[in-house]
Amino acid sequence: MSYTATNSKARNTTRKLFLWLIIGVLFLPFLPLLIWSFAQDWYFPQLVPQWTLEHWRTLLTASTKVAQGFGQSLAIALLSTGFSLLVGMPAGRALGLMDFPGKGAIKLFLLLPIIVSPLATLMGIQFMLIRLGLSGTLAGVVLVHLLPTIPYMTLVLSSVYANFDPDYEIQARSLGATSFQVLQQVTLPLIAPGVVVGALFAFLISWNEFLLTFFVGSGRVFTLPMVLFTALQGGNTGLTAAIAITSILPALVFLFFSSRALNNDAAIGGLGNV
Amino acid sequence: MSKDQGIREQEIRDQGLKHERSENSMSQDKTSHAKTSQDKISQDRMATDKTATDKTATDGVIQSQPAQTPFFCLQQLTKSFRGIPAVQDVWLEVKAGERLALLGPSGCGKSTTLQMIAGVLRPDAGQIFLEGRLLNQVQPEQRNMALVLQKGLLFPHLSVGENVAFGLKMRGMNRTEREQRAIAMLDQVQLGGFANRDPAELSGGQAQRVALARSLVIQPKILLLDEPLSALDASLRSSMQELILRLQEETGVTLIVVTHDQAEAVVISDRIALMFDGCLRQVDTPERLYQQPADEGVARFFGGVNFFCAEAESHKLTLPGGDVLTTAYPQQGPVQVTVRPERVHLLADQICGTNLLPVTIIQNRFTGTLRHLSLKTAAGLNLQSWVPPSLNFTVGQTAFAHLPPDALWSWPLPANSSASKRATSMRIRQKSEGHRSTSASKEY
CATH class of the missing domain: 3.40.50.300 (P-loop containing nucleotide triphosphate hydrolases)
Incomplete structure (x- = not known):
């Protein structure tokens, strides 16, 4: 009894140590950013910078377009995530649970947008979107963001569904649940961790997308990565650092809230196929 | 007082019900001819009812007398997967409160x-x-x-x-x-x-x-x-x-x-x-499946091991080892006979005259709860007998195997495999004529 207790305690400490190591490696590069964003000027002979909140104050003014970019980025990322969920759920179910001819070919086809560089297809896409009048609109940007997000979402959800036993649905139906109740009360709660992983992927891909937004948005759709790009060109280190930190905030928030779901085998299983 | 009376009335009613029920089953046992033909009639009725059923399918209720409506039934149920039949023409009726087992080897549907x-x-x-x-x-x-x-x-x-x-x-x-x-x-x-x-x-x-x-x-x-x-x-x-x-x-x-x-x-x-x-x-019923199997396949599934060919003449079966009498329904011509190994009694001496076959014990296997004995008659007939472990026989010893008349069960033997289909249809005819009841409405 006491042996197992100490054993698990030791294992717990090791786990914690690893966790902090990972956090350290991941977050150490952000430390200079954090310092820059609060420093007046920070050049070589100085050991400690002169602290200021000026950059963060500038960030909140309209001239930097950070607020606008943040809002547009958020809207585009949420819309792309929503639409790719809408497509990815049934597609993932079909790929994960059903057997049909051409399944392998469809999986390969889904990987194409990931394999082929968007640069190769961008000219054609842009040409199409101009003709459709979608170039430079939010809808057009959401549409091109679906290009990488749908394959990721579908592949993640297909392996989530592959680990899901459809007999649960049969069981629920026979206990009196309608097909909608089955989806709401049984299927969704059981695949939720995987769905969270898929949504996280889609959100982050869309949030960080620069190239597609840059071309299709034609400068009229202004997302946070573009704000960051402009700031980088401007050469204001402090402001750039502040914008960079702002741009990773949603990902951190998302991760924090989904950490419980991620701490789950189904979620890890969802990553297996990617 | 009135309460007591009520209870008594209830009891009388229950007894009446029980009586009726037992009578029903008796009549089923005795006149299977009537029952099978009744089955046939009810099938025909269902076939003619089908159009009516289709008409009323929208509200899902058939307008038939409640007394004739079984609690639950399957009619002609058929399913195949990619052309391979999984369930073929299953007819089944289940009474309310009944316990029914769907039994079969894996992949039987x-x-x-x-x-x-x-x-x-x-x-x-x-x-x-x-x-x-x-x-x-x-x-x-x-x-x-x-x-x-x-x-x-x-x-x-x-x-x-x-x-x-x-x-x-x-x-x-x-x-x-x-x-x-x-x-x-x-x-x-x-x-x-x-x-x-x-x-x-x-x-x-x-x-x-x-x-x-x-x-x-x-x-x-x-x-x-x-x-x-x-x-x-x-x-x-x-x-x-x-x-x-x-x-x-x-x-x-x-x-x-x-x-x-x-x-x-x-x-x-x-x-x-x-x-x-x-x-x-x-x-x-489980008893019937053990004692009165429809054919060799059924008997083997329930652990039947004794099968031999015989010539039937009414209630007399001529086995290679001698004649035996059976209480099962009378038959004529070549039949296949089975007897449960636990119903084969083994006697050291000849006590009574009928249904006794002189045998030699050729194998003795102790299984813990029973002793499995392999027997052989002088005419070369092999028999299995399961006896209580207390009865000990030595290999090579001669004894008498008693086959109780009510334990012998037989069905007509198909003459050869090509004619087996004809034999099967003959068997069904014979069955509807003979004194035997299997409640499967469609067996073959």
Whole structure:
């Protein structure tokens, strides 16, 4: 009894140590950013910078377009995530649970947008979107963001569904649940961790997308990565650092809230196929 | 006083019912000719009714006399997967409160049949009726049946209590009432106090009991069990069988159990529907399936080992070792005879004259509860006899095998394989003429 207790305690400490190591490696590069964003000027002979909140104050003014970019980025990322969920759920179910001819070919086809560089297809896409009048609109940007997000979402959800036993649905139906109740009360709660992983992927891909937004948005759709790009060109280190930190905030928030779901085998299983 | 009288009246009524019931079964036993032809008639009636059924399919009710409507029946149920037939032309009737086992080797179509009953699979042809209501187009959740699968399948995101209350919640029952019922049901399966546990904490047997409770709490008309005990170990299985029987008696629910284990089917059911290769072979009481199998396949499935050819002349069977008498229905010509090995008695001396065959013991195997003896007659007939371990015979010893007249069972022997089809149809004719009753409406 006491042996197992100490054993698990030791294992717990090791786990914690690893966790902090990972956090350290991941977050150490952000430390200079954090310092820059609060420093007046920070050049070589100085050991400690002169602290200021000026950059963060500038960030909140309209001239930097950070607020606008943040809002547009958020809207585009949420819309792309929503639409790719809408497509990815049934597609993932079909790929994960059903057997049909051409399944392998469809999986390969889904990987194409990931394999082929968007640069190769961008000219054609842009040409199409101009003709459709979608170039430079939010809808057009959401549409091109679906290009990488749908394959990721579908592949993640297909392996989530592959680990899901459809007999649960049969069981629920026979206990009196309608097909909608089955989806709401049984299927969704059981695949939720995987769905969270898929949504996280889609959100982050869309949030960080620069190239597609840059071309299709034609400068009229202004997302946070573009704000960051402009700031980088401007050469204001402090402001750039502040914008960079702002741009990773949603990902951190998302991760924090989904950490419980991620701490789950189904979620890890969802990553297996990617 | 008036209360007493009421009880007495109730008793008289019950007795009357019992009497009537026993009379019914008696008449069934004696005049199978009448019964089989009645079956035929009822089939014909159903065939003619079919058009009427189709007409009324929209409201799902047949307008026939309630006395003639069976509680639950399958008619001509057929299903194939990618051209391969899985269930062929299954006709079955189940009485209210009956325990029926769908028995057969794996891949015989019994699970497919159950899934069609539950509404999970759609039959290619045929009808399913519950209390006269056509179920073919009815969604599984509206069939008033509850399915328990082999794996138990407790919803892992719900607690044990929430699992049991699931069906009630789907029906829109309020929280306090469904919690009360779930807890009461858990008590009934001896898992009181488990309501707040996580399903992952339960053992296999406990999970299966929760699955049973979860299905019974919605008070289904029929409880469907698909191999409910095959994932459990032997000692747990018998206590689970007892629990299922007790719950069935307490609730009076109609039970349809799918199993591949003939021992389990015998213990758990009133009647067994034996399926081979997608077809019903014999639907009968467990006793009949043991003592009066329809053919060699059925007999072998139930552990029959003694088969020999004989020439029948009314009640007399001429075996290679001598003549024996049988109380089974009279036959003429070549027949195949079977006798259960546990019914073959072995005597050291010749005591009475009839149905005795002089034999030599050629093998003696002790199995713990029984002694399996292999016997051989002078004419070369091989026989198996299972006797109590207290009776000890030595190999090489001569003895007399007594084949009780009521233990001998026979069916006409097909002359050769090419003519077997003709022989089968002849057999059916003979059966409808002979004094034998198997309640399968369609066996071959």
